[in-house]
Amino acid sequence: MLKAIIMLILGLSVLAAGFITLKRELSIEAFSISSADEAKSEMKNIFNDQRWFYLSGIALFMQFVFQGFHLTFEYFFYAFLISSGIQSLFYLFNKKELDYKVCGVIIVSFLVIYL
Known part of the structure; x- marks a missing residue:
């Protein structure tokens, strides 16, 4: 039961962060990119968040090791x-550590594995 509550809170935080990001993007006036170099640098800034990959790897490693060395969906x-939930919670609280x-x-x- 506690596992479901934790997953619900994490899922809702991902949705909330998505809506806040969408609202911010829609409220900002459109800007024009004048050169190809500016477009490349803008795309790098958008997709340069490797922290999600690292956090997913850590969580998947913990699931793999502590639940018996076999992978399931x-x-x-x-x-x-x-x-995603932890990253969106930190995004909502405007923290980047x-x-x-x-x-x-x-x-x-650990809470999800052992509850």
């Missing part, structure tokens, strides 16, 4: 939801 689902995010992923992964 459920482990991938939990890992992606945990990493990676070490706190990693600790959050580890703690939530």
